[in-house]
Amino acid sequence: MANQENLPRLVFLDGPGPPPAKWYLPKLTENFEVHVLWSPTGDDAKDALRAQELGRFCDNSPLLGGxxxxxxxxxxxxKWHPEGILGFSELVVTETHAAALELGLPANLPESLRALRSKEEQRIALARAGVPVPGFASVLSLSDLVEAVAEVGLPAVLKPSAGVGSMATYHVTEDVDLTRLxxxxxxxxxxxxxxxxxxHFVLEEMLIGERWHDDPRYAPYVSVESLVQNGSVTHCAVTDKFPLxxxxRENGNVFPSNLPGHRIESILECATQAICAMGIMNSMVHTEVMLTAAGPRIIEVNSRLxxxxxxxxxxxxxxxxxxAMANVATGRPTAPMGPRLRSSAQYVxxxxxRDVTLAQVPTVGxxxxxxxxxxxxxFYQAGDRPDWVRGTSGGKLARLIATSESxxxxxxxxxxxxxxKAFTYVPD
Structure with a gap:
């Protein structure tokens, strides 16, 4: 563990999901005295391994959850007096910014916190600021769903107001049995x-994507990765997506986008409007944008990577x-980005x-x-049954990071x- 004496103190909230600790803790501990707070699973062996992994880099405590x-x-x-609080996982966003606000540390505006965890509140905030949003309605019961279908129209998407990773998210079309759904x-x-x-669910009018890329292997939506400090928005890049x-459920993304410049400009303008409408002041922001015939349209805004x-x-x-994110969390200046060097991608x-058993799985090697x-x-081996009903995280067979000149x-x-050639299945 590096000597962290006299470095600024940073509390890091470790939530579920990537990136692995080896991708962020070495960098954090170079410039900050870091203490990681994490959520125990209740499995003593797994929790001991987690504490050991984190302990290679810095002190840590199993204080989250409950x-x-x-x-x-x-x-x-x-008791510890940090200069900033930081977290990457969507499941710790509320605690990260609420704690920072309570302690007078850099954070997003109080009114942004609910909208960052509620898709309904987010749509309301965007519409109030004049950002084009699809029609939507709150759904708390089956009778609400029936009324929402009549109000919003079909096709539509039913999703939890506070959900992550596409869990419990469904197409709603004319032939869907609403009671069963x-x-x-x-x-x-x-x-x-x-x-x-x-x-608490939300029924949203389905955004119909239009192909903006020349290659059909790209999906008709993108994301924008942005860094916001004291309300000033710096867009890092636009990310292209593989088809869902x-x-x-997401299959991964290619970075940075291959779209032409005028398309990128319209996407960045749309993302800026959404970020400002949400009251995001000090945070990394991941904005998902559908590419439509009427222009870019916001799918959702997330105060995370x-x-x-x-x-x-x-x-x-x-x-x-x-x-850069740790500097934002502690009120320090961030370094500017340089030019693009190469392309990279994440695969999930x-x-x-449907219920299947894996018959063939490639090795990590x-x-x-x-x-x-x-x-x-x-994440699975031959003979396993993927838990696809849990959304992207449950159906994810593997995770790869790759880079290339093009x-x-x-x-x-x-x-x-x-x-x-990679994965094969047999039906259950």
């Missing part, structure tokens, strides 16, 4: 530990976004949207043997991962 994570963060911070959506959401347990797997962004910014621009190939692959991790090689790897 009835009141915010109170635990505040109690620790009032409501029972399935609510049972899956309330059973998922990532939710807040409240049955049903229902709404997009998947793979730490790794891809380092590989594509040699930019240390980890230190998804299983089919086979995946690392592909040109440009710098990291590979498998995006073409990265697209070819996506083709391989989606083919039966």
């Amino acid at each position: 009835d009141n994570s915010l109170r635990a963060v505040l109690e620790f911070s009032r 409501w029972d399935m959506a609510t049972s899956r959401y309330t059973a998922d530990p990532r939710g807040n347990g409240l049955v 797997s049903e229902p709404f 997009g998947g793979g962004v730490i790794e891809m910014l380092r590989l594509s621009f040699d930019y240390d976004i980890v230190t 190939p998804q299983s089919p949207a 086979e995946l690392l043997a592909f040109d440009g692959v710098v990291e590979a991790e498998l 995006p073409e090689q990265l697209l070819d790897l996506a083709d391989f991962l989606a083919s039966d």
Whole structure:
């Protein structure tokens, strides 16, 4: 562990999901005295391994989770006196900014916190600021859903107001049985530990994407990765996406975007409007944008990193976004980005949207043997049944990070991962 004496203190809230600690803690501990707060699983062996992994870099405490994570963060911070509080996971965004606000540290505006965790409040905030949003309605019951369909129209999307990773998210079309859909959506959401347990959904008019890329292997939506400090927005890059797997599960992304300049400008303008409308003042921001015939339209705004962004910014621009975010959290200036050096990609190939057993799975060594692959991790083995109903995280078969001089090689790897040369299945 590095000597952190006299460095500014930073509390880091470790939530579920990537990136791995090795991608961010070495950078943080170079410039800050870091204490990680994390959530125990209740499995003594797993928790011991987690503490050991984090302990390679800095001190840590299993204080998150339970009835009141915010109170635990505040109690620790009032004793330890950090200059900033930082977290990357979507599941710790509220605690990160609420604690920082309570302690007078850099954070987002108080009114932004609810909208960052509630898709309904987010739509209201965007509409109030004049940002074009699809029609939407709050859904708390089956009767609400029936009324919402009549109000919003079809096709539409039903999603939890406070949800992550496409969990319990469904297409709603004319042939859908609303009673069956409501029972399935609510049972899956309330059973998922990532939710807040409240049955509160939103029905949204479906945004119809238009192809803006020349290559059909790109999806008709993108994301914008931005850094906001004291209300000043700096866009790092636009990220292209691979087509979704049903229902709404992500397969990965290519960075930076291959779209022409005038398209990029319109996307960045739309993202800036949304960020300002949300009251985001000090944060990394991941804004998802649908590309439509009427122009870019906001899907959602998140006060966090997009998947793979730490790794891809380092590989594509040699930019240390980890230190930049810690500087924002502690009120210090951030370094500017340099020019693009190369393309990079993250892959999270998804299983089919049905109950299957994996018959063939490549090894980590086979995946690392592909040109440009710098990291590979498998989540299932042959004989396993992917938990696809949990959304992107449950259906995720593997996670890879790769880099190349051009995006073409990265697209070819996506083709391989989606083919039966990589993963095969037998029906249950």
